[in-house]
Amino acid sequence: MSTKTIGQEFIKGLWDENPVFRQLLGLCPTLAVTNAVINGFAMGMATTFVLIFSSLVVSSIKKLIPSQVRIASYIVIIASFVTVADRFLAAFFPPISKSLGPYVPLIVVNCIILGRQEAFSSKNTVGRSVTDALGMSAGFVLAMLVLSAIREILGAGTFFGYQVMGPWFKPWIIMILPPGAFITLGILLAIALQIERRTKSRK
Amino acid sequence: MKLSVRMVVVLTSIGLLSGSFLATVGHLTKERIALNKQREIEAAIIQVVPGTVSSQRLYEERDLSVYGGKDNEGNIIGFAIHASGIGFQDKISLMLGTNSSLERTNRLAILDQKETPGLGAKITDYEFFLTYWENRDCSVPLTLHKPAASSPEELSPTEVNTITGATISSEAVLSIVNGSLEQVRKLIQEGKLSSEAQDVN
Amino acid sequence: MTDNAFILQSSPHFRDKDSVPKIMYAVIASLVPAVAASLYFFRLKALALLLCCVAACLVTEALFLWLRRKPLHSLRDGSAVITGLLLAMTLPPSLSLELAIIGAVMAIAIGKQVFGGLGYNIFNPALVGRAFLQTAFPVAMTTWIPPVALKIQTATYATPLANLRFEDAIAKGTLTPLKDLFIGNVGGCLGETSSFALILGGLYLLSRRVIDWRIPLGILLSLTAFTGVFWLANPEKYASPLFHILAGGLLIGAFFMATDLITSPITPLGTWIYALGIGLVIGLIRLFGGFAEGVMYSILFMNAFVPLLNRYTRPRILGEGGKA
Numbered sequence: 001m002s003t004k005t006i007g008q009e010f011i012k013g014l015w016d017e018n019p020v021f022r023q024l025l026g027l028c029p030t031l032a033v034t035n036a037v038i039n040g041f042a043m044g045m046a047t048t049f050v051l052i053f054s055s056l057v058v059s060s061i062k063k064l065i066p067s068q069v070r071i072a073s074y075i076v077i078i079a080s081f082v083t084v085a086d087r088f089l090a091a092f093f094p095p096i097s098k099s100l101g102p103y104v105p106l107i108v109v110n111c112i113i114l115g116r117q118e119a120f121s122s123k124n125t126v127g128r129s130v131t132d133a134l135g136m137s138a139g140f141v142l143a144m145l146v147l148s149a150i151r152e153i154l155g156a157g158t159f160f161g162y163q164v165m166g167p168w169f170k171p172w173i174i175m176i177l178p179p180g181a182f183i184t185l186g187i188l189l190a191i192a193l194q195i196e197r198r199t200k201s202r203k
Numbered sequence: 204m205k206l207s208v209r210m211v212v213v214l215t216s217i218g219l220l221s222g223s224f225l226a227t228v229g230h231l232t233k234e235r236i237a238l239n240k241q242r243e244i245e246a247a248i249i250q251v252v253p254g255t256v257s258s259q260r261l262y263e264e265r266d267l268s269v270y271g272g273k274d275n276e277g278n279i280i281g282f283a284i285h286a287s288g289i290g291f292q293d294k295i296s297l298m299l300g301t302n303s304s305l306e307r308t309n310r311l312a313i314l315d316q317k318e319t320p321g322l323g324a325k326i327t328d329y330e331f332f333l334t335y336w337e338n339r340d341c342s343v344p345l346t347l348h349k350p351a352a353s354s355p356e357e358l359s360p361t362e363v364n365t366i367t368g369a370t371i372s373s374e375a376v377l378s379i380v381n382g383s384l385e386q387v388r389k390l391i392q393e394g395k396l397s398s399e400a401q402d403v404n
Numbered sequence: 405m406t407d408n409a410f411i412l413q414s415s416p417h418f419r420d421k422d423s424v425p426k427i428m429y430a431v432i433a434s435l436v437p438a439v440a441a442s443l444y445f446f447r448l449k450a451l452a453l454l455l456c457c458v459a460a461c462l463v464t465e466a467l468f469l470w471l472r473r474k475p476l477h478s479l480r481d482g483s484a485v486i487t488g489l490l491l492a493m494t495l496p497p498s499l500s501l502e503l504a505i506i507g508a509v510m511a512i513a514i515g516k517q518v519f520g521g522l523g524y525n526i527f528n529p530a531l532v533g534r535a536f537l538q539t540a541f542p543v544a545m546t547t548w549i550p551p552v553a554l555k556i557q558t559a560t561y562a563t564p565l566a567n568l569r570f571e572d573a574i575a576k577g578t579l580t581p582l583k584d585l586f587i588g589n590v591g592g593c594l595g596e597t598s599s600f601a602l603i604l605g606g607l608y609l610l611s612r613r614v615i616d617w618r619i620p621l622g623i624l625l626s627l628t629a630f631t632g633v634f635w636l637a638n639p640e641k642y643a644s645p646l647f648h649i650l651a652g653g654l655l656i657g658a659f660f661m662a663t664d665l666i667t668s669p670i671t672p673l674g675t676w677i678y679a680l681g682i683g684l685v686i687g688l689i690r691l692f693g694g695f696a697e698g699v700m701y702s703i704l705f706m707n708a709f710v711p712l713l714n715r716y717t718r719p720r721i722l723g724e725g726g727k728a
Contacts (some may be wrong), residue, residue: 066206075218088232321542349571
């Protein structure tokens, strides 16, 4: 059982236990769909939806599930919400659904979601679990936005589709291709580690 | 309750609940998703066969569908050939409009592609690439004009333009177009496809 | 956890402080003929690119040394100058200077310093910079201008290899003559035009024993064998091995890039495998790949195998394992 306050439960997902920068989880969508801010944002929102509802359901029925079949149960619950997210995007936002392609169904295997169920929702109250899910989602969305903003601005000269760089700017096409994702994530992780070291040594 | 029984009961009920939940969601969104797909295809048909009021699917197989664009009176005024093939990186899916005798191209639209941004991806650019595919004489296989021409007037009627630095993408589009035209001609010869308007149903 | 929890072991670690600058300056000296040729063929454009790349490499190196709190005097070892020179030699003469500077910064930053600086990098830094530019600005990196000495004036000017690969040059009879390739009177990157100047520099390096003779020889052998087979089978479609050797970046790659002491294997057997592999991959890319030229990618590709080659081709110590 967690001993943090509800506020701390939310805040920890933003930085101290940020799923991407600190836990290095969910890197597949982080690398694959951050080529434009709109894609990164949509992916973040879809993951948020799945994570919050999975945490809600898992924490409310945690006592009913025998521990031997817990992983199977979690996956079925997660997969249901992923399918809902996928259908919803296909029905109401077809262009986004098309550009995210197979990465929406792949949220099922996103370690952030299963990891939170196993590590948190299965041991904590509904209120705490949903707060934790909100915090983790916010951290994930934050990481997706930072990464996709850097990649879209440098790679296409735009932000959310709006031109932000002047005509003098030659887009770095590499940034919206897979190598750009790895280079950007690597540099961001190095910066995150450096910040962490600095703050620790000050304490 | 015995543990093994409990495991079966819990998993079965979770499965059943999630199954019925998904069936409902699937049912609610099915029509809208089908409508989205149809709209996308229809928009492309109207784009490549100008003057289309309604359209009809005439033929369908893997990687090749043929639609007929019809005018007010229900006569087919042109074909919209939806074909796909392998490009430099991944599948290229395109829609080619021709007149009803399959001798002249109307317009070309690229529906889906993952070519290199800035190079091969220029196949979606109208000014740069697609404009060179309008009004071509496609009764014989089209050929690429190399090196790239800077205006449509420089091309002979059976030629289309190359993208400088992305020869492979240009060639891929060309081979999809030529291949699908040939296939459609064969289908007409075999009587599997007709340019006469058919009654729906 | 301490900072030295694990140490990345890669190719030779030069601990002998005196020998590094000596080797580096021999390499710089060997580049003089090729640099002179590029200045002759592309004039001010070549000069500007060379100066920008070298300056940007030195500034980036200094910045990283300062960030990592290392002594600045190791700038004098000349390795950043070589990276800058080699990078400039692989750029198209018409490339704008700001793009060249981006490439130079990337070469030092992600090609060398993120691995821990000189001696720890896995990939040839100059080629990392070029690969970055090639992927980031594919159009600018494949726009060529003819050398000043060449009298032809056309809007787009293909390199001899692009001409061969995408324009059916053999069938049309427009294949670049070998004589022009040898002198350097062709379009291409700064340093890939004059075969003569490159061979001169390469021979100097070989005579000073700065580079391992197995590497250029192995690359030439496997490329000759690979392209030779196809040429003998169908000379109407495939160019001769001599054309492949003289055209494009093969000679600069074989003498100056693949031979980088840090990113090439240390054992003789490993070196042979590395060199033959480079030649083979170049042949594969040039004949069947999506690019006209494959020297850069093949060297980077084989660089990745160097730690593995060093590990598995280590000579057995007397009395160690195996049957007697």
